Amino acid sequence: MADMHPTPPPFLPEGSKDETLPANLESRRYQMFPVLSEAEINRLRRFGTVRRFGNGVRVLEAGHTTFGMIVTLAGRIAISRYDGLGNSYPITEHGRGEFTAEVSQLSGRPTLVNGDAVGEVEALVISPANLRALVIAEADLGERIVRALILRRVGLIEANSGGPVLVAPDGHQRLHQLRSFLTSNGYPHVVLDPQVDEQARTLCEYYQPGPEDWPLAVCPDGSVKKNPSNAELGRCLGLLPELEEAKVWDVIVVGAGPAGLATSVYAGSEGLSVLALDQRAYGGQAAASARIENYLGFPTGISGGALAGRAYVQAQKFGVEVAIPAPAARLICDTYPLQVQLADGKRVQGRTVVLSCGARYRRPALDNIAQFEGRGIYYWASRIEASLCRSEEVILVGGGNSAGQAAVFLAGHATKVHMVIRGDGLKSTMSSYLIERIRATPNIELHTHTEIMRLDGDDEGLKGVRLRNNRTGDEEDCNVCRVFLFIGADPNTDWLGDCGVEVDPQGFIRTGHDVTQAQCRANFEAGVYPKDQPVRAALETSVPGVFAIGDVRAGSTKRVAAGVGEGAQVVSQIHAFLASLPLAV
Structure with missing residues (x-):
């Protein structure tokens, strides 16, 4: 439950220090902070309004201000990071021709920095909508601006600065879960341990958190929440906007994975109004891939997180409203427009709905597995999890491509990766290039015909694992504290029952010809022989106006590129469906 406080407690000291960019970004400073020419400034004037700010006026306030972009015309604007605890860290000053903003401003989210007028300032203020129009209309200039916005966000992440401050004892289970949520959404944050940090200790003395109150989360606006849910944290950061129930979107996309x-x-690029919903983070399971090497156009490979991050920025650029975390709980098809009911009971309306809701991670049938999730049991391998594995041996369960990518990634951090599979090898489940890489990595050991039989641990986390070789019957106890599970996923379709979206026996959604075939069989068995079966678009489900793409679709190719292709293909079918509607709808 949230415990709100409008400003940081007055006894928290305010500090100030000079900071430089992280070393890996210092060489790109000119791209992060470009200076626009007089001609370029003139091209931007039609997108904004000139405003004046007196010396010392706070032009931007972290956690509050939702300007799109501010271009300095006269004077200077001092930009500083602000962490909600009163700490301010100078970043830069924007003079004539320089501009404020980072990727949050494309969609009008609250800014992560403070900006103060130095001297009398004249500036061109551009709204989020006009910023999006600018980067589309002015292609070359827009490219430079968007690159700067992305690099500024990367700079905040690399510097562990900006965004919320999470306060909890080191290793707390919920701390890992919130960090994973923020990291997956490309959101900078700071972690403080009250046992070693004075400010964190002072904060805890003020709020007196009980065992169920960890972690404390200090939002950029200074408000404090006790053990917030992902949704509560998302709201305080602007990741989860207030959605208008009366608005009718052209397209509601459920699931923000690659598809x-x-x-x-x-x-969005074709002018349709789009609302994208996801229950945890953009990118889906693909975002957990350390490196995708067979995606067209990236000969040296690209991480799933980088690919998803770029797509997310593209979506914002074209005006897509992305709401995270916003789990869909029910699809309502007996009225039109169609409705998606969220887990919090709110409903949103759409002329069409695209189901790209993917799948849920499978969990082994181990009695105490939930006890150790986030404290030794993990379903993805990001930088956060990798940092926990230094100087440790880990177990990774699974033999698919995602498991292979994770094994190679973790091998660069852990002393040894024990790869556990129930089959007799990887050839039938994994791409050959990954098999060769695993063979060439000396600290990866493959255990075939093997599975986990038992997890051992206590309230502090996982302490050990018992393995069984199903061919020999031998069992072995391993003193391993980290287990990564990549054993596949089940289609996330349980919430569609009320709508009657047709699924196959495994729960995957039937579309197009498969729907027609299923109807033919049902009619034949019922003794009905209609002359004409209804014709559906290739990606349309049994419910008109509802489409399915990506991993959740029956018969789909479970690859990132295939999901992206279906995501593009469905848009033409959406246009055809919308064109068939009566004008009054």
């Missing part, structure tokens, strides 16, 4: 992001980008 859903592709639909969002293509539909």
Whole structure:
């Protein structure tokens, strides 16, 4: 439950220090902070309004201000990071021709920095909507601006600065879960341990958190929340906007993995109003891939997180409203427009709905597995999890491509990766290039015909694992504290029952010809022989106006590129469906 406080407690000291960019970004400073020419400034004037700010006026306030972009025309604007605890860290000053903003401003989210007028300031203020129009209309200039916005966000992440401050004892289970949520959404944050940090200790003395109150989360606006849910944290950061129930969207995309992001980008770029919902983070399971090496156009490979991050920025550029975390709980098809009911009971309306809701991670049938999730049991391998594995041996369960990518990634951090599979090898489940890489990595050991039989641990986390070789019957106890599970996923379709979206026996959604075939069989068995079966678009489900793409679709190719292709393909089918509607709808 949130415990709100409008400003940081007055006894928290305010500090100030000079900071430089992280070393890996210092060489790109000119791209992060470009200076626009007089001609370029003149090209931007039609997108904004000139405003004046007196010396010392706070032009931007972290956690509050939602300007799109501010271009300095006269005077200077001092930009500083602000962490909600009163600490201010100078970043830069914007003089004539320089501009404020980072990727949050494309969609009008609250700024992560403070900006103060130095001297009398004249500036061109551009709204979020006009900023998006600018980067589309002025292609070359827009490219430079968007690159700067992305690099500024990267700079905040690399410097562990800006965004919320999470306060909890080191290793707390909920701390890991919130950090994973923020990291997956490309959001900078700071972590403080009250046992070693004076400010964190002072904050805890003020709020007196009980065992169920960890972590404390200090939002950029200074408000404090006790053990917030992902949704509460998302609201305080602007990741989860207030959605208008009366608004009717052209397209509601449920699931912001590669397929859903592709639909969002293509539909948004073609002028359709798009709302994209995801229950945890953009990118889906693909975002957990350390390196995708067979995606067209990236000969040296690209991480799933980088690919998803770029697509997310593209979606914002084209005006897509992305709401995270916003789990869909029910699809309502007996009225039109169609409705998606969220987990919090709110409903949103759409002329069409695209189901790209992917799948849920499978969990082994181990009695106490929930006890150790986030404290030794993990379903993805990001930088956060990798940092926990230094100087440790880990177990990774699974034999698919995602498991292979994770194994190679973790091998660069852990002393040894024990790869556990129930089959007799990887050839039938994994791409050959990954198999060769695993063979060439000396600290990866493959255990075939093996599975986990038991997890051991206590309230502090996982302490050990018992393995069984199903061929020999031998069992072995391993003193391993980290287990990564990549054993596949089940289609996330349980919430569609009320709508009657047709699924196959495994729960995957039937579309197009498969729907027609299923109807033919049902009619034949019932003794009905209609002359004409209804014709559906290739990606349309049994419910008109509802489409399915990506991993959740029956018969789909479970690859990132295939999902992106279906995400693009469905947009033409959406246009055809919308064109068939009566004008009054």
